[in-house]
Amino acid sequence: MxxxxxxxxxxxxxxxxxxxxxxxxxxxxxxxxxxxxxxxxxxxxxxxxxxxxxxxxxxxxxxxxxxxxxxxxxxxxxxxxxxxxxxxxxxxxxxxxxxxxxxxxxxxxxxxxxxxxxxxxxxxxxxxxxxxxxxxxxxxxxxxxxxxxxxTRRRVASRRMVSCDDDEQLRTDATHPINRMFADVAQDSPLVEPEPGFESDVKAYNLFAYLSRSDVTWNPSVVSVCKDSLYCPTTEEYILPIIHGNDRVEWFVQLSDEIIWAVEDRDTGAARTRVVMKPGDVASMPANIRHQGYAPKRAMLLVWENADGALPELYATGKLPSHPVDF
Amino acid sequence: MTTYVTRFGSLNQYEKGGVEIIDDDPKRYTFSNIFDVAAHSRPYEKVAVGKNRQYVLEAIRAEGDSDWRRTAHDEFALVMDGEVEVVLHRLSPDEEPPEGTQGSIQLGHEPAGPRMGRVVARRGHMTLLPAHAAYRFRAEKPAVVLLQTIEGADTLYRWGEICQTH
CATH class of the missing domain: 2.30.31 (Transcriptional Co-activator pc4; Chain A)
Structure with missing residues (x-):
């Protein structure tokens, strides 16, 4: 090399x-x-x-x-x-x-x-x-x-949660009109009633409305952070333009509509599974596969990542199994 | 011209997809459905539907009042169905979880610290459950919450019951 x-x-x-x-x-x-x-x-x-x-x-x-x-x-x-x-x-x-x-x-x-x-x-x-x-x-x-x-779009990456102080802010008609395929998504806001002095910690927002206003596809963006646990939702339409090969386990939560995943062996490309995800479905993607998604209609997908920098080495050396749970 | 309808799931109406095996074991994909899990849970059981090392996603059936819980780190509650009220109090110093506690644990009594406020969240709404706070959920009708947190003493693992196995 x-x-x-x-x-x-x-x-x-x-x-x-x-x-x-x-x-x-x-x-x-x-x-x-x-x-x-x-x-x-x-x-x-x-x-x-x-x-x-x-x-x-x-x-x-x-x-x-x-x-x-x-x-x-x-x-x-x-x-x-x-x-x-x-x-x-x-x-x-x-x-x-x-x-x-x-x-x-x-x-x-x-x-x-x-x-x-x-x-x-x-x-x-x-x-x-x-x-x-x-x-x-x-x-x-x-x-x-x-x-x-x-x-050269800036990548959205919340540090705590969207709408928190000094963090990513809500999307509005001025900058992010509702996507044509999400015109029926409710745009209501949660009722948030902080007591004086607690305005920075009493926070909530409408994630689905936020996603309905995304102007991009297949672009996971961080919206909430629990240490190394990152919620990276994204809106998907047509085909994931890459085939993502994992170096760690990642998880998908289907928030709306449907995505079909073609899953192959990461190293050879041999077909392994086809995963069909509907609203509320949750699936892990093992650390030794690659996957490509197909979304017939714009869909909301929650990609859940563990950003721990030690993970790639642990999986690559076999110190961790490639799948998340034994049962 | 196509009229688009966005499909969400609910406790009363959900349809599971699945893993179609070509050359693999379906258990490696830990495939479940949040609404299916909540439909078969007791109120406020914290059933893991995702686990990535110490981090978990818990599916919670919200119905009636939860216990007061306390946490030393931020958690995030996403309402997937229904309406849930979240009441927050600042923990007093002697209510703080023991050092090293992960996830949330029961408080065991009404919080002694000052009230921080409340949130009423519906489908799609995400609420911050801040570090060093006590919180209580209330739902007049059965609702579903997906909780982003760390595994704790009350996290329940039912993979064999909730996941596709063949």
Whole structure:
């Protein structure tokens, strides 16, 4: 593996379609009107530009998230929390057997700088990678402006609970109109009656109304914090643009509507289960799987994470079982 | 043009999904349903539906008055169905949980500290149960609360009863 120690982004002049090409270690990235092409010393790969940008948007915005962000079955990243692996075919049994897989490790800030530049350069004015397909324009064509406001959205991360003092605040019509698929979600507020002097500790808000106003999809955002226990609800529509490979157990609580999860072996991609979640359903996702969700209608999903930084090592070394409970 | 209907569950109307096995054990997915658990619980039993190391999600059937409980760390109560009143008092120094206590424990009497206030929460409303406070739930009709907390002495584990096993 190569460890790049500088933060220089290696980008070309615009190609015939107006897009810069990028080199990161021995990886090369190029896009044209419809597709993104990735090359490495032992192979190459092609992805639809819209799917690539949706995946890269999550990887950048989540700072490489927990564990593995598979852009698809071939290309992706592994977060080591300080460094990041960029891989091709590493978690694909066929590529491994053919010895076409390739992994390079980078300082997080280096790979992030390149990804941010790529995302900014390759996202046209008409396209919002965080929006559902019905709520954004085309990702395709020659370079046509940019959408920096969309691709540099601030990640919502409450420190205690949404609506608390000096914390994330409620969403309003002025900034977050109710989504078309959640027009029927009640917008009432809880009755909150603090005694004088206790205004900072007597707090409540309407989480479902808050979620109904989310302008993005498949983007878990922290709304409440109990030490390392994080509630990260998100609104889901169409397909999760990444296949998330776990480095710890995570949990899903279906708050509304329905999501279907395709669950595969994290390391080989072999199919393991299909999990259908309806309102009130709770399921754990073991530490050695990867999953991709399908939401026919915009749905509210509570992703529950344990942010304890020691967990990846404990699971990777087998000191913890990959599933949360024995019974 | 499609008219969208957002589907939530309730004690009286819920439909469980499930784990369709291809090559795995369903018990690894700890699949349950909050409303199903609450429908089969006694009032204010704290039944774990999620566990991630020491952290738990507890499904609570709120019905009538709960005991007064006390906590040394923040907890969060999300009402999934019905209406729940939460009354809060600041703990007096001698009411603080013993050092190292996780989750909430019974107070055993009316709180001696000053009243902090109250919240009336309905479906979708999240209430902060602040550290160093005593709280009591009240629900005129059966309601369901999902509690974000840490496992404590009163957390109940019924995985074999509530989870899909085959």
């Amino acid at each position: 190569t460890l790049l120690m500088d933060t220089n982004v290696i980008a070309s002049e615009p190609n015939a379609h107006g897009y810069a090409e990028f080199t990161l270690g021995e990886f090369h990235f190029r896009r044209d009107e419809y597709f993104v092409y990735v090359k490495w010393p032992t192979g190459s790969h092609v992805m639809s530009a819209d799917a690539f940008l949706r995946a890269m948007q999550r990887d950048v915005a989540w700072n490489f998230f927990y564990g593995i962000v598979n852009f698809d079955g071939v290309v992706g990243t592994v977060n080591h929390y300080g460094t990041v692996d960029l891989f091709a075919g590493r978690y694909n049994d066929a590529y491994r057997k053919a010895e076409m897989d390739h992994v390079e490790n980078f300082q997080s800030e280096n790979i992030k700088a390149t990804f941010e530049r790529m995302l900014a350069d390759w996202t046209n004015a008409s396209f919002d990678p965080f929006a559902s397909p019905e709520e954004t324009g085309s990702a395709f064509g020659d370079k046509n402006g940019s959408n920096l406001a969309a691709v």
